[in-house]
């Protein structure tokens with residue numbers, strides 16, 4: 001039995017390895033890029049956060065959030081780590097639960113998968129862009145750049161649209177739509193958010209640990225604590241990725257409220273600033289030793305205090321205003337960066353048209369989908385790759401052996 005798999009990213013490689021466990025299965029894995037796992041090699045800032053010890057179904061989203069549960073419980077985190085261990089990958093978990101390769105190199109993950117694919121019943125075709133797929137009586141016809149592949153079963157593992165420069169494309173959606181499947185609205189998620197506040201550009205490159213909460217028309221959207229990074233256009237960093245889902249998608253006012261000292265009480269900060277009145281320092285150093293210098297100066301200026309004033313001359317209202325700037329600073333948000341800057345696509349192929357126990361299409365028997373192309377997206381912190389491994393292995397095992 002020939003099993004065609006389009007896409008040798010995270011979920012496609014997982015599917016190929018799972019399907020190839022069955023003696024009768026002949027796997028043809030097709031990848032349009034010159035090498036496998038190109039996006040995977042760029043994940044986690046080059047470190048690959050391959051899963052999360054705390055991953056559970058609450059961390060996944062989509063129109064039908066429970067769809068992911070079957071795959072995630074059958075191939076849970078423990079099972080996934082064991083699978084990687086058997087392939088030779090050593091891993092290490094951070095306190096937050098995020099798991100990385102022990103080498104700290106995403107390439108180690110790509111390499112162990114690449115070596116594992118070297119099996120007699122897997123034919124890997126790289127630089128092979130699939131242009132068209134068709135259902136035929138005996139299975140599927142897959143038309144590639146130089147060759148047409150005929151297969152009994154077909155797994156679409158083309159990923160989503162996010163990370164366009166690393167391989168994100170519309171191809172998977174297009175193929176599945178050609179079989180009659182529907183697609184929800186695609187949105188960028190785990191993405192930087194743009195701001196109209198000019199301070200962002202002045203703070204470009206500055207990182208700060210903070211509590212961040214996004215509000216839409218005064219109502220809390222999402223909140224989290226972690227590292228924030230200022231960019232030329234707005235706000236980025238892990239904490240923003242965590243709370244960016246569906247931010248700035250509706251009309252109205254979107255703001256991000258930042259507490260730059262979440263572990264310090266306001267009264268304690270105020271007492272320290274008042275103590276500094278006896279120092280002789282200029283106001284531009286009011287927050288020196290507390291926050292990143294540039295951030296301290298921008299916050300102080302933003303409440304109308306001139307850098308060359310003396311701290312000794314500041315009155316209580318001015319000290320209060322600085323405390324407010326540190327503990328409750330509102331940044332106006334405008335829109336998310338585009339799909340090329342996003343890590344993940346929210347939305348995708350409608351999951352109710354697939355069986356969650358097998359990943360097989362309910363419309364076209366023998367057709368499967370896995371990974372980001374489906375309407376499933378996970379929280380920041382290894383959840384999306386866990387979905388790719390679990391859904392890919394489930395599709396591969398079912399297509400290969402009808403488990």
Ligand SMILES: Cc1cc2nc3c(=O)[nH]c(=O)nc-3n(C[C@H](O)[C@H](O)[C@H](O)COP(=O)(O)OP(=O)(O)OC[C@H]3O[C@@H](n4cnc5c(N)ncnc54)[C@H](O)[C@@H]3O)c2cc1C
Nearest residue numbers: 007009010011032043044049130159163371372382384385
């Ligand atoms: C910068 C960045 C960092 C990230 N970091 C993390 C992280 O640390 N942890 C985490 O959990 N998630 C992370 N993600 C998300 C994660 O990488 C994806 O969710 C995951 O790779 C999706 O797996 P997939 O198999 O569905 O798609 P992909 O891994 O994108 O693979 C799809 C493959 O299909 C191929 N393809 C597409 N069309 C065709 C065609 N017509 N013919 C042949 N081949 C085709 C593509 O070239 C690609 O190789 C990150 C994403 C990005 C962009």
